[in-house]
Each structure stands twice: as structure tokens, then as C-alpha cells.
């Protein structure tokens with residue numbers, strides 16, 4: 702039986718002005734439904750490329766990707782993406798931004814009232830009910846990112862794909878949104894694949910951390926299972942020996958065994 706997401710021998714070669722660039726090779730990964738996976742690795746190793754392959758925004762030059770029994774050949778509403786920069790439409794309110802995504806999935810099948818309910822429920826889930834009519838420029842960066850997450854969740858995707866969703870936020874807002882995301886995912890039981898540079902974020906959120914080697918021709922170096930009970934509490938975890946051990950394993954991979962050339 703194939704896994705919920707099944708990546709087999711995926712390879713990505715880009716054609717550039719300077720010739721062919723081999724970004725990813727031999728990517729093999731099976732992800733179960735409801736799993737929270739983070740992709741971690743040094744800058745330029747191909748984390749976003751791998752996420753974009755799962756999103757269907759890129760087509761692999763070798764191998765294949767399957768999601769829920771179907772080959773991933775194009776982007777689809779079953780795989781919603783949250784980027785680092787919220788990418789909300791500035792002239793629309795928070796509700797209208799979310800509604801647009803809801804309409805793209807459920808429009809034509811459900812009455813307008815039901816679509817509006819879906820948008821409001823998603824904004825409620827991320828704690829943004831107080832800003833339904835506000836435009837993006839009227840809310841903070843953290844709030845914009847919440848609306849971006851609401852927009853993705855409102856599509857009821859099978860998979861939530863996140864490319865450094867909290868990368869542009871200050872440390873406190875980031876911590877707060879990580880905690881919120883943990884609660885949301887516990888409720889929605891979403892399957893999540895998230896790109897991050899942050900070791901603590903990876904350990905706090907993940908069921909498994911996929912650690913990537915440096916490019917060119919990067920691949921999966923190691924996969925670390927994070928066996929910490931949920932719900933997870935960042936304060937209690939700080940001194941948990943299993944947390945400290947997982948953190949050390951990732952740091953060791955990144956900074957000892959796969960040190961980046963620029964940092965060497």
C-alpha cells in the first residue's frame with residue numbers, strides 16, 4: 702500500500718542560462734495522513750523546491766510524487782500553500798481574501814451564505830474574528846500570516862504546505878503562532894509539510910524532521926522521529942531530555958556533519 706504522500710526517486714534539474722543545475726536527487730519519502738513533517742537544511746539546499754514539487758508548482762525531472770493515490774501533476778486545492786509573505790490581496794478585507802479561496806473550492810456547490818460561514822469559521826480558528834472587515838495594511842505582520850493560514854485551512858486541504866510561514870516575524874509573534882498552529886493542527890488533524898530554518902521550531906512542531914544535505918544535488922540526509930507527547934508545551938519541553946536530545950541531533954547534523962560551505 703502506498704503512503705498518503707509517497708515521493709519516489711524524485712529528482713529536480715533546472716535549466717538555467719548557465720546550463721543545467723541539479724538541485725535535488727534521489728528523494729524518497731513517505732508521509733502518513735495527519736503527520737507533521739518539517740524540512741530543514743542550509744540555505745539553497747532545495748527545501749522550497751521539494752515543497753513546490755509536493756504542491757505541484759514544479760514537475761520533477763525524474764521520479765514521481767503521489768498524494769492520496771493520485772500522481773501530483775499540477776497544483777490543486779487538496780494541497781494548500783502558505784508562503785513566508787502572506788500574499789493577501791491588499792484591496793480586499795480579511796474575510797474577502799479568505800472567501801476568494803473558499804469560492805475557488807466550494808463555489809458553485811454551496812450557497813453564498815455557506816461560503817461566508819466557511820470563511821468566518823476559518824478566521825475564527827486562527828483568532829482573527831475581530832478583524833473580519835480590515836484590509837491587510839490595517840493589521841500586523843503576524844495577523845496577516847494568520848489570515849494566510851486561515852485562507853489555506855478554509856480550503857479544507859488534505860495537505861497544508863508551509864514555506865517558512867513564520868520566517869518574517871519577530872521571535873515572540875513567531876512563538877505565539879507556533880503554539881496556535883499546534884492547537885489548530887490538533888483540531889483539524891491536517892497533514893503538514895513545513896519548511897523551516899529554525900531547529901527549535903522543527904522539534905517543537907514535528908512528528909518527523911527531514912534533514913537535507915547541502916546542494917547541488919541535495920538529498921535527504923537523515924529523518925529524525927520526534928517522540929514527544931502532545932499537546933506540547935514549549936516551557937516544559939525546554940528541559941525535557943528527549944527534546945534536548947532531538948535538538949542536539951539536528952544541530953549536530955547541520956553544523957557538524959553537513960556544515961555549510963559559507964559557514965565553514
Ligand SMILES: Nc1ncnc2c1ncn2[C@@H]1O[C@H](COP(=O)(O)OP(=O)(O)OP(=O)(O)O)[C@@H](O)[C@H]1O
Nearest residue numbers: 715717722724743744745746747748749750751916
Ligand atoms: N527556478 C529555478 N531555476 C534555477 N535554479 C533554481 C530554481 N529554483 C531554485 N533553484 C536553485 O535550486 C537550489 C535550491 O533552491 P531552494 O529555493 O529550493 O532552496 P532552499 O533550501 O529553499 O533555500 P532557502 O533556505 O535559502 O530558501 C538553489 O541553488 C537555487 O538557486
